[in-house]
Amino acid sequence: MVVGDVTTGTDVLVIGGGPAGYSAAIRAGQLGLDVTLVEKDAYGGTCLNHGCIPSKALITATDVAHEARHAEEMGIHADPAVDLAGMVDWKDGVVDQLTSGVEKLCKANGVALMEGTATFADENSVRVSHGGEGQGSESVEFERAIVATGSRPIQIPGFDFADDPVLSSKDALSLESVPESLVIVGAGYIGMELAGVYAKLGTDVTVVEMLDEMLPAYPDDLTRPVEKRAQELGIDFHFGYSASEWQDLGDGIRVVAEPAEAAATDGGTAEAVEADTIELDTEKVLVAVGRQPVTDTLDLDAAGVETDDRGFVPTDDRGRTNVDHIHAIGDVAGEPMLAHTGMYEGETVAEVVAGEPAAIDYQAMPAVVFTDPEIATVGMTEDEVEDAGFEPLVGKFPFQASGRALTTGHADGFVKVVADEESGFLLGASVVGPEASELLGELGLAVELGATLEDVSSTIHAHPTLSESVMEAAANALDQAIHTLNR
Structure with a gap:
């Protein structure tokens, strides 16, 4: 049966059911608005289905196997067998539980769910095409629309994801057997996280990066422990190269890589940049050079919504596009392209739509890279503090001085805090080391609340814990640290 030309109406139309979209829909429903959420693929979006959750599941599972295999100094001798297909099945079970939970939460908050692809007909309506033969389409009129269609992996010339040996990040999370060798194109956070996963599974991993350093968005002091660990895992690097x-x-x-022109950056080392074309024989190649917005199915022109030269949808601090009643959130609105950023934007924009006095503020937006060791940052860097006109006051505590870190066998890295010297207000923090992602929560709260170094350093932390390192870093900035030398 073909669905006829049916037209329905809604207060708020949300296009895309990833973290940004479902968060906006649920919050709008909580605020009493009539909400319709359109999703063309799977609820939970890339994050739950093909990104954040499955990658962290595999990171955890491979860490378990690797830790057991390399725990001789603790008196543990083991050689666990890894069944990658079984590991992927477990990962898929976690994903299924979370995605079904999203559907239930939406329905419980009064959100009408609609499966299909939404295309703007004009600035007040969309056409939703339903998948499957004979399913037809229908029109939805709206008072407000929130575009949350996310992003997809960028393809590079010569490497088509449709070709079997060429993997996207999505493909790399669903392999049924461990490849003997893998070339990864791109040393950003996705490439480096997956490099660690496969190196710990026993794959011979080589990373090709057109710049002269890994994780270029982060300062050298944070990336050095990660690079050191990657080399210990046997990961090879070719900086200053572009896969052709x-x-x-x-x-x-065989992957052919050419020297990348002007690959060196101010913060890198010229010695890292090589000169000649290289050929790398491998079983698979993973392309992880970044992500691009998904807007090609929307026909934004029909609604008068503008995009920038990279296809992202520019917005203001209320998530509004150039068309006031059409908003954009999450990856499709550009950096920072993080799931928790999208969730925050979704909730905030839902409140804007409901008439609440809300606005987006990225001051205390955290960022985490789940490498080994993890990197986590929040707030301003030392340079940014100085550029803002403050005198930076820095405190640092190394995990080598943490009793708890030593007992875990992972003591590389440190906690660093940056404050305004005059007032003592904590303006930013960074962590590289064990459980950095979890330690960042306390630091993010401190930045958000305007806590001072004295507030953090005088808060009693349980011993022995990794979180003591936060307290000690704040105390170090005040020349009061007990378990490390002060400045």
Whole structure:
């Protein structure tokens, strides 16, 4: 049966059911608005289905196997067998539980769910095409629309994700067997997280990066422990190279990489940049060079919504596009392209739509890279504090001085805090080391609340814990640290 030309109406139309979209829909429903959420693929979006959750599941699982295999100094001798297909099945179970939970939460908050692809007809309506033969389409009129269609992996010339040996990050999370070798194009957070996963599974991993350093968005002092650990895991790097093509060898492939012009950056080391074309024989190649917004199905022009030269939808601090009643949130609105950023934007924009006095503020927006060791940051860096006209006051505590870190066998890295010297207000913090992602919560709260160094350093932390390192870093800035030398 073909669905006829049915038209329905809603107060708020949310297009995209990822973290940004479902958060906006649920919050709008809580505020008493009539909400319709359109999703063309799977509720939970990339994060729950093909990104954040499955990658962290595999990171955890491979860490378990690797830790057991390398715990001789603790008196533990083991050689666990890894069943990647079984590991992926477990990961999929976690994903299924969370995605079904999203659907239940939406329905419980009065959100009408609609499966299909939404395309703007004009600035007040969309056409939703339902998948499957004979399913037809219908129109939805709205008072307000929130675009949350997310992003997809960027393809590079010569490397088509449709080709079997060429993997996207989504593909790399669903392999049924461990490849003997893997070339990863891109040393950003996705590439480096997956490099660690496969190196710990026993894959011979090589990373090709056009810049002269890994994780270029982060300062050298945070990335050095990660690079050191990657080298210990046997990961090879070729900085200053751009992958140009791959060739079929029959029993594998050959990735050809050319020197990237002007690959060196001010913060890098010229010695890292090599000179000649290289050929890397491998079983698979993973392309992880970034993500691009998903807007091609929306026909934004029909609604008069503008995009920038990279396809992202510019917005103001209330998530409004150039068309006031159409908002954009999450990855489609540009940096920072983080799931928790999208959730925050979704809730905030829902409140804006409901007439609440809300606005988006990124001052205490955290960022985490789940490498080994983890990197986590919040607030301003030392340079940013200085550029803002403050005199930065820095405190640092190394995990080598943490009793709890030593008992875990992971003591590389540190906690660093940055404050305004005059007032003592904590303006930013960074962590590289064990459980950095969890330690960041306390630091983010301190930045958000305007806590001072004295507030943090005088808060009694349980011993022995990793969180004591936060207290000690704040005390170090005040020349009062007990378990490390003061400045």
